[in-house]
Each structure stands twice: as C-alpha cells, then as structure tokens.
Amino acid sequence: MxxxxxxxxxxxxxxxxxxxxxxxxxxxxxxxxxxxxxxxxxxxxxxxxxxxxxxxxxxxxxxxxxxxxxxxxxxxxxxxxxxxxxxxxxxxxxxxxxxxxxxxxxxxxxxxxxxxxxxxxxxxxxxxxxxxxxxxxxxxxxxxxxxxxxxxxxxxxxxxxxxxxxxxxxxxxxxxxxxxxxxxxxxxxxxxxxxxxxxxxxxxxxxxxxxxxxxxxxxxxxxxxxxxxxxxxxxxxxxxxxxxxxxxxxxxxxxxxxxxxxxxxxxxxxxxxxxxxxxxxxxxxxxxxxxxxxxxxxxxxxxxxxxxxxxxxxxxxxxxxxxxxEIESLYEPFAVVDVGSSSTSNTTAYSKTYTPNETNTGANVWNCPTYTLRFQKGFNWIFSNSTIGTLNKTVTDQYNYSINNHLVNVQIPYLGSEVHQAGGIECFSSFEPYIKGDVKSLPNLGSPVIMYETLDQIKASDPNLFEQLQSQEYHIITKETESGFVNQKTIFKN
CATH class of the missing domain: 3.40.390.10 (Collagenase (Catalytic Domain))
Structure with missing residues (x-):
C-alpha cells in the first residue's frame, strides 16, 4: 500500500x-x-x-x-x-x-x-x-x-x-x-x-x-x-x-x-x-x-x-x-563499406595490379578492394600509416577513411597510448590467360614491319612462342587478357 x-x-x-x-x-x-x-x-x-x-x-x-x-x-x-x-x-x-x-x-x-x-x-x-x-x-x-x-x-x-x-x-x-x-x-x-x-x-x-x-x-x-x-x-x-x-x-x-x-x-x-x-x-x-x-x-x-x-x-x-x-571495439570502425561496383557503370571500383606470369601464358591479377572505414563521433582519434601520415580528429568528427589494402593505426588518446590496427583488407589473386595479341617483326628498330602475325588465344598463351620467332630480327610482342590488361615487350632474337 x-x-x-x-x-x-x-x-x-x-x-x-x-x-x-x-x-x-x-x-x-x-x-x-x-x-x-x-x-x-x-x-x-x-x-x-x-x-x-x-x-x-x-x-x-x-x-x-x-x-x-x-x-x-x-x-x-x-x-x-x-x-x-x-x-x-x-x-x-x-x-x-x-x-x-x-x-x-x-x-x-x-x-x-x-x-x-x-x-x-x-x-x-x-x-x-x-x-x-x-x-x-x-x-x-x-x-x-x-x-x-x-x-x-x-x-x-x-x-x-x-x-x-x-x-x-x-x-x-x-x-x-x-x-x-x-x-x-x-x-x-x-x-x-x-x-x-x-x-x-x-x-x-x-x-x-x-x-x-x-x-x-x-x-x-x-x-x-x-x-x-x-x-x-x-x-x-x-x-x-x-x-x-x-x-x-x-x-x-x-x-x-x-x-x-x-x-x-x-x-x-x-x-x-x-x-x-x-x-x-x-x-x-x-x-x-x-x-x-x-x-x-x-x-x-x-x-x-x-x-x-x-x-x-x-x-x-x-x-x-x-x-x-569489449573496450577493443571502440577502436574499430562502426561500418566497413565496400565501394564495390559503380551504380552507373559495370566497372568495379577494385584496383587491380597485373604481373605477367613467368610461363608467358597469362597474367597474375591482384584485386585489392577499395573500402571506406567509418568511425563514430565521441572520441578524439589519431589515425596514422605510411600512406596518410598522421591525422588528428576531434570528438565532433565522424571520420570516413578510404583504404586500399592498407592498415591504419588507430589511437584513442583518452584510453591511453595503445595502438590498434583497422582495415588491412586482403587482396585476392587470380590468373587470367592471354586471349589475343599480335607479333610485329622488323630488321631494325624504326624499320618498316616486315611481318605481322595475329595471335589467337592458343598462340597468345603458347609458352613456346619465343622459340618459333625468326632469328636475327626484332619482335614486338603484344598480348592481352580478357579484362583488358596489355603486356607488350620488344626482344631481339639471336
């Protein structure tokens, strides 16, 4: 009562x-x-x-x-x-x-x-x-x-x-x-x-x-x-x-x-x-x-x-x-946004790094997604790495950090000198075969082309292509993968 x-x-x-x-x-x-x-x-x-x-x-x-x-x-x-x-x-x-x-x-x-x-x-x-x-x-x-x-x-x-x-x-x-x-x-x-x-x-x-x-x-x-x-x-x-x-x-x-x-x-x-x-x-x-x-x-x-x-x-x-x-969660972004595909085109926002494969049959493609790390308001932040240097953000900043295969060091001074790392999205690799190309042969660099050969997918990916070229001539070899990577090199065959 x-x-x-x-x-x-x-x-x-x-x-x-x-x-x-x-x-x-x-x-x-x-x-x-x-x-x-x-x-x-x-x-x-x-x-x-x-x-x-x-x-x-x-x-x-x-x-x-x-x-x-x-x-x-x-x-x-x-x-x-x-x-x-x-x-x-x-x-x-x-x-x-x-x-x-x-x-x-x-x-x-x-x-x-x-x-x-x-x-x-x-x-x-x-x-x-x-x-x-x-x-x-x-x-x-x-x-x-x-x-x-x-x-x-x-x-x-x-x-x-x-x-x-x-x-x-x-x-x-x-x-x-x-x-x-x-x-x-x-x-x-x-x-x-x-x-x-x-x-x-x-x-x-x-x-x-x-x-x-x-x-x-x-x-x-x-x-x-x-x-x-x-x-x-x-x-x-x-x-x-x-x-x-x-x-x-x-x-x-x-x-x-x-x-x-x-x-x-x-x-x-x-x-x-x-x-x-x-x-x-x-x-x-x-x-x-x-x-x-x-x-x-x-x-x-x-x-x-x-x-x-x-x-x-x-x-x-x-x-x-x-x-x-956990206290560690405060150092983490509240969202990781994959930039992904553009809404106005079919091209992806991934950055790609190509490396010709040692077999000369294609290229190793490294896809490194572009992400945006989003950090909340309410803390003073210190962000640092070799790419951005050091950024100081105040409690009133909502910070968006665009990252491409890089780690960013995160500090919250209020919590001490402890450093946490965010980001570090791993790149992923794939192999792309050459699908086309051509060979231009000439006696001297700057001379007119004396022979031009179009390469189909079989020839462009043939690891023995070099062995089939004419000796004592310069050869400009161009190869291309399906995604558009072009590998061109000029060689002289003794």
Missing part, C-alpha cells in the same frame, strides 16, 4: 505544477528490481574507477507509414550526434558507447506513444504504451529491428504522460534499469538523452519522494535512505526549474519545504536527473559537448554499481550482459 501512495503522490505533484518533465519515474515492468543492498553505501562499494564498461547502442527512428512526419528527415546525422553526446558526457566515468547503427520503423501508430502502463491518467489515452512499441519492434514486424545485443533507443514524435492534462507530455521514457528508452524527437539532442540513460543505469530523479513521508530532508541526514538515495545530490522538489534564476542560482519564492517543514535552499538545478528541462541551467553545450548539466560523483558511483552488479550476470536480468562489448 505504501508504494501505491508514493506513486500517487508523485503523479499528483506532476499534475499540480503542470510540468513537462523529462520522464515519469517508474521501474522496469519486465524484470525483477535490484536488491535494496545495491543502494546501501555501507553494503556495496563502487567498482574500481579504472574498470571500463562498453555498451552497444542501436537507434530506431519511428516515422509515419508513408515515411513522412516530423522525423522524416531524421537519419544518421541525428543519431551520430546522439552518440557524441553519450560518450562525451559518460566517458569521464569510464562508461562508453559503441554505435552499431540505426533503422527506421514506418508505422504511424507508434509516432506518438504513452509513457508507461498503469495509472488512471493513462487508461483513456489513444496512443500505445512505450512497452507496446518495444514489443512491436521485437515480434510485430515482418523484419524485426530490435537488437537484443544493444541498448535500443527509439525516436518518436511525442510521448504522453497524462490524459487529464492535455499539455502534460514527457521528453523521454526509459526502463529503469534496462536497455530500452524513447525520446521525443525534439528532445533527443538535449540533456534528456543522458537523463534517460541515467535511468537505464538505475538513477532516480533528484526529487524522488518529494511531497511524501519518504522525502529527502534538506539537512541531508537521510540522504542515503530517502529521495534519490545518492548522498551528494541536495534535497529537491518539483519543479525546480520554476525557481531558477538566469544565473542558475537557486531561488524559492514560494518557500517550498521538505516533509519536516524545512525550506529548500539548494536544489540541484544543473543535475541531469533534475526537472529543469527548459531552463538555461541543465543544458549541454551548443556544440553538444559538456555544458552546464552534470552528474555528481555519487550518481556516477551509483550507475557503475548497477552496471558492475549485472554486466556479467549469468541471468542477463536487465540486458546489460548481451548489450556489453
């Missing part, structure tokens, strides 16, 4: 302030919740700060059935910038994200969704639940797009939180804990993105429990057992964004108090997990790099505790185990 009261009080506080929050806070309905010990500072210490965690990330862009809508133009540029945000805001805590691609879900039904199952505020809403959209991507499509080996991020038009208040929409929604989240399209490249991923890693709102008997006290005396259960985030209430000055100093003109009657004096208005969605304080930089918004070290420890507890879990309760990747 206590849990029902808390949820009701939380929702009531949302509707009272008519606040458009980042998301309603709710547990992942599909899995068992983490044990309370995970939240106790005295029971579980954070993993070593040097421990690194890597997660695959896949994006799903929802569009109308005919491909139109506010997300119609969304594609790689937007999701790559989202990867930039994730890495530049989480890397300092040794949490990394590996981009593995995006797809498009064309179904108008899921352009607008509801935040979560349950509660009177959602019973009459017209749109499907977030969980229903996730299930559709797993089993409802002819070609399911859900990736069980990645965190799945959905981009939609809008997310409803209430049918009581038509203006009450949310910027995002996430399984807490879990690997699924959804974002209103116009909030993807904002502080909402780290906010929802924070929920995936089991962070609570800084205002958790506000307006209930379980509120966090302003004096911090119960900060490890109430509120967001993180000791270094000050007690907060809803909505802190109404009381933020332009300088991001906290104001409280209505003298809002905690459940003991103490006035709030220092709400964490810059925190990613606060409710300051639209003000100047909780923002990422204009270049999508770190700006005002922040996680505290305590929140970082909480996320790392959650990840450590389930990253290698044999039961894969929250999907972390399947979505994880």
């Amino acid at each position: 206590k849990k029902i009261i808390l949820i009701f009080a939380f929702l009531n506080s949302i509707l009272t302030f008519s606040q458009i929050l980042d998301c309603p806070d709710y547990p992942n309905p599909d899995f068992v919740q983490p044990p309370s010990a995970l939240y106790s500072r005295s029971v579980l210490a954070p993993p070593p700060e040097s421990t690194k965690y890597v997660f695959n990330v896949k994006f799903h862009i929802v569009k109308n059935t005919n491909g139109t809508g506010v997300t119609a133009n969304y594609g790689e540029n937007e999701v790559m910038n989202a990867i930039l945000i994730l890495n530049t805001h989480f890397n300092k805590y040794n949490i990394f994200f590996k981009y593995i691609g995006f797809d498009v879900i064309k179904n108008s039904l899921y352009m607008k969704i509801r935040s979560f199952n349950g509660g009177a505020q959602n019973q009459n809403a017209a749109h499907p639940f977030f969980s229903e959209m996730v299930q559709y991507s797993k089993t409802g499509m002819t070609n399911p797009v859900y990736d069980y080996n990645a965190m799945n991020l959905y981009i939609v038009e809008a997310i409803d939180i209430s049918t009581v208040n038509s203006s009450a929409q949310t910027s995002g929604v996430a399984n807490r804990p879990g690997i699924n989240s959804a974002f209103a399209y116009n909030r993807l490249l904002t502080a909402t993105l780290p906010h929802e991923i924070g929920h995936n890693f089991n962070l609570l709102h800084t205002h958790q429990g506000y307006g209930t008997a379980n509120c966090e006290l302003v004096d911090g005396s119960n900060s490890d057992t109430a509120g967001d259960l993180v000791t270094d985030t000050p007690a907060s209430h809803i909505p802190s964004s109404l009381f933020v000055s332009p300088t991001c100093g906290y104001l409280n003109p209505i003298n809002a108090t905690d459940c003991m009657g103490t006035v709030y004096v220092n709400c964490p208005v810059k925190n990613f997990m606060s409710t300051n969605t639209g003000g100047p304080c909780r923002q990422i930089g204009a270049d999508l790099l770190p700006g005002n918004a922040e996680f505290t070290q305590g929140q970082a420890n909480r996320m790392r505790e959650q990840i450590e507890a389930y990253y290698n879990s044999p039961t894969n309760i929250y999907g972390y185990r399947n979505a994880k990747n």
Whole structure:
C-alpha cells in the first residue's frame, strides 16, 4: 500500500505544477528490481574507477507509414550526434558507447506513444504504451529491428504522460534499469538523452519522494535512505526549474519545504536527473559537448554499481550482459563499406595490379578492394600509416577513411597510448590467360614491319612462342587478357 501512495503522490505533484518533465519515474515492468543492498553505501562499494564498461547502442527512428512526419528527415546525422553526446558526457566515468547503427520503423501508430502502463491518467489515452512499441519492434514486424545485443533507443514524435492534462507530455521514457528508452524527437539532442540513460543505469530523479513521508530532508541526514538515495545530490522538489534564476542560482519564492517543514535552499538545478528541462541551467553545450548539466560523483558511483552488479550476470536480468562489448571495439570502425561496383557503370571500383606470369601464358591479377572505414563521433582519434601520415580528429568528427589494402593505426588518446590496427583488407589473386595479341617483326628498330602475325588465344598463351620467332630480327610482342590488361615487350632474337 505504501508504494501505491508514493506513486500517487508523485503523479499528483506532476499534475499540480503542470510540468513537462523529462520522464515519469517508474521501474522496469519486465524484470525483477535490484536488491535494496545495491543502494546501501555501507553494503556495496563502487567498482574500481579504472574498470571500463562498453555498451552497444542501436537507434530506431519511428516515422509515419508513408515515411513522412516530423522525423522524416531524421537519419544518421541525428543519431551520430546522439552518440557524441553519450560518450562525451559518460566517458569521464569510464562508461562508453559503441554505435552499431540505426533503422527506421514506418508505422504511424507508434509516432506518438504513452509513457508507461498503469495509472488512471493513462487508461483513456489513444496512443500505445512505450512497452507496446518495444514489443512491436521485437515480434510485430515482418523484419524485426530490435537488437537484443544493444541498448535500443527509439525516436518518436511525442510521448504522453497524462490524459487529464492535455499539455502534460514527457521528453523521454526509459526502463529503469534496462536497455530500452524513447525520446521525443525534439528532445533527443538535449540533456534528456543522458537523463534517460541515467535511468537505464538505475538513477532516480533528484526529487524522488518529494511531497511524501519518504522525502529527502534538506539537512541531508537521510540522504542515503530517502529521495534519490545518492548522498551528494541536495534535497529537491518539483519543479525546480520554476525557481531558477538566469544565473542558475537557486531561488524559492514560494518557500517550498521538505516533509519536516524545512525550506529548500539548494536544489540541484544543473543535475541531469533534475526537472529543469527548459531552463538555461541543465543544458549541454551548443556544440553538444559538456555544458552546464552534470552528474555528481555519487550518481556516477551509483550507475557503475548497477552496471558492475549485472554486466556479467549469468541471468542477463536487465540486458546489460548481451548489450556489453569489449573496450577493443571502440577502436574499430562502426561500418566497413565496400565501394564495390559503380551504380552507373559495370566497372568495379577494385584496383587491380597485373604481373605477367613467368610461363608467358597469362597474367597474375591482384584485386585489392577499395573500402571506406567509418568511425563514430565521441572520441578524439589519431589515425596514422605510411600512406596518410598522421591525422588528428576531434570528438565532433565522424571520420570516413578510404583504404586500399592498407592498415591504419588507430589511437584513442583518452584510453591511453595503445595502438590498434583497422582495415588491412586482403587482396585476392587470380590468373587470367592471354586471349589475343599480335607479333610485329622488323630488321631494325624504326624499320618498316616486315611481318605481322595475329595471335589467337592458343598462340597468345603458347609458352613456346619465343622459340618459333625468326632469328636475327626484332619482335614486338603484344598480348592481352580478357579484362583488358596489355603486356607488350620488344626482344631481339639471336
């Protein structure tokens, strides 16, 4: 019963302030919740700060059935910038994200969704639940797009939180804990993105429990057992964004108090997990790099505790185990594109190197495919080899490296001086026989040709052709393979 009261009080506080929050806070309905010990500072210490965690990330862009809508133009540029945000805001805590691609879900039904199952505020809403959209991507499509080996991020038009208040929409929604989240399209490249991923890693709102008997006290005396259960985030209430000055100093003109009657004096208005969605304080930089918004070290420890507890879990309760990747994967391109055949001609883009075969019957052909290695945003890169020298790329660069049978050395300075090699696509060889040619014979170079002989495939490939030529004359021998390689040489036969 206590849990029902808390949820009701939380929702009531949302509707009272008519606040458009980042998301309603709710547990992942599909899995068992983490044990309370995970939240106790005295029971579980954070993993070593040097421990690194890597997660695959896949994006799903929802569009109308005919491909139109506010997300119609969304594609790689937007999701790559989202990867930039994730890495530049989480890397300092040794949490990394590996981009593995995006797809498009064309179904108008899921352009607008509801935040979560349950509660009177959602019973009459017209749109499907977030969980229903996730299930559709797993089993409802002819070609399911859900990736069980990645965190799945959905981009939609809008997310409803209430049918009581038509203006009450949310910027995002996430399984807490879990690997699924959804974002209103116009909030993807904002502080909402780290906010929802924070929920995936089991962070609570800084205002958790506000307006209930379980509120966090302003004096911090119960900060490890109430509120967001993180000791270094000050007690907060809803909505802190109404009381933020332009300088991001906290104001409280209505003298809002905690459940003991103490006035709030220092709400964490810059925190990613606060409710300051639209003000100047909780923002990422204009270049999508770190700006005002922040996680505290305590929140970082909480996320790392959650990840450590389930990253290698044999039961894969929250999907972390399947979505994880190795640190070495960060050095690898997210895509290797074979240039292949031109769309406007039948000629291939392979570079070919021909070497006349020693038997004089044809040519050895080395085919070296031309590939483009594509590296994600979110890291400083150093690429080097004898062909390109050294290239330095910043976190905001999405780099495409064209490679033709060359290895490129890859460094990520943030991870140290370690060098990995990418590319090195092996050439493959084949033998092409000569199929035609001719022999021109003349007494001296520059003299008129005294004999001209056309070579068919048998003669052109005859290894004894030289023995059949007239002595004491110059011979210009030309041979050609089917692919067009021409081998010409001039000899004098004694």
